[in-house]
Amino acid sequence: MPLVFLVLVVPILLGGGHLVSRVLRESFANSDARRAARTLNFTLLKDQLDEETGVRGFTSIADPEFLDPYAAARRDFPGKVSQLRGRLSLLAIPGAEALLDDAAGVNGQWLAQVAAPLLADPHTPEARVVQFRGKALIDRFRRDSERLDSALVAREQGDNRRLQSAIDNVSTLVFVAVSFVVLLAAVAAGAQSRLTARLEAARRRAEAEARANLELRTAFETEKRIADTLQDAFAQRPLPVVPTLVFSAAYIPATDETRVGGDWYDAVELGKGRVLFSLGDVEGHGIEAAVNMSRARQALISAALIDADPAAVLRRVNGYLQSAGRMATAVAGYADAVSYEFVYATAGHPPPLLLLPGRRPALLDCGGLPLGVLEDCVYRTRRVQAVPGAVLVLYTDGAVEHSRDVLEGEALLVQAARRALENNVTDLAASIRTEIFGGRQVGDDVAILTIGFAPGETTRMTFASNNAQGTVISGARGVGPVPSSGSLGAAA
């Protein structure tokens, strides 16, 4: 834009300035010539008159002293005529040179026909006639001179008008040009600014869209990465390989979109033949539930490393979740490969299912408030004597609450476990899942973890099985109606 302005305005201003200066220069030159011409014209008239006066004086008085002005005028006259001619030719005023020629001619005539006879004989009898002729010639000279002066004055006025008009024209031109350029510049600037604004708006929109897209993509990728990471961490956490213990696990997310839910299971070797197990369910679904689930399960493992007692472990985790404002249910404990015991505690969680070779599956005791709801909850550790081939089945509520009839759900689970045992399957958890759900869509997440003592160690089996029976029966609850427990209420 500034370039356009320069390209348009600078030549106009330079051109206009040049024109004005030329007109002014011409005008000054003409003015000098005019002034000089007028002076010369006036001087010539004066010379002519001096000549005439001198001759007349000489004629009357006959004193040669009267002839001094005449002589001086006569001497200077031709040079002045030539100077005036030069000025007039410079000024080029039509008819002016002719007037000068006429005046010069008149002067010549006057000198020849008037001055010469009178100077020759001041008292000539024709003096009177000569005087009259002289007067006529002088009048003619005076007329010529006056006309020339008028022409010069007219020329001066014309020149002034021309100068004025030139200045006016140049001013107008410059004004118009500048206005035009300014208008053009304004229009262009307006267009430019509108274009700039549009471009800027378009750029901002594009940026905002790009940013929004990036945010969306980032958010999506982040969520997906978190989901995948959690899912992978969940799915890939390896079950321990311990002599005499056999594990299986299954996890069914609620839907494909929310692959990660709040359910978890863990089995971690603690050493000395003990394997920690935990399984639970954090309220909700999706990433938030998954994150809380991850915290809860880690808190549980951490607590288990500090405390060997499952009830104490749950108590610690309850405190942690309560301060975080998260609710969860869990069952946690350990399988002891040395003592052939399952030791566990539950917090608001469905009962573990115990499978003993040759016996009906039995749901064990449960109870204890869910984690993270109330402060200072007390949980109860329960011990179950196992035998080789004994399996503890842990599951989340989705496995028994899918029809919202929990008793029916328990019956189905027990049946599924029995079938799986009868079929002597290798992956018990997967088999139970299939028995319960088949190919059905699952409303809630479901996690199943089984911990079993390897069958076939005859000496131990004999030893342990004798020991086990009583403990198991006393700790287990059969499937069926639950006795009313109205009197337990005063707990607080």
Added chain:
Amino acid sequence: MSDATTLTVVKMDGELDIGRRAEIRHALAVEGNPSGVLVDFGDVTYADSSAISELLRFRNDLNRRGLPVALLIKSPQFKRLLEYAGVNEAFAVFDERGAALTYLGNAAS
């Protein structure tokens, strides 16, 4: 403090799940200073974990206020669910209204 003649009854029925959480919370918001609260869940057949956590928080609130609560349960499925959650350890649970009222009457006096 308590007015021996007034007893607040909270009654709900059907299946209590997360979709009814606000309703449950509203129903369990007992105001004033009654002699006791009877939570009549006799017609409730199911409660999910969110409903149970509301119930437990409610119990905690009334405990702090020193108000006796009786929980009336009839559906065996529901009773079993409360057993999972240890609610039967936290509440006085009854399967018969008369017994529940007697308990509240004794607690108030």
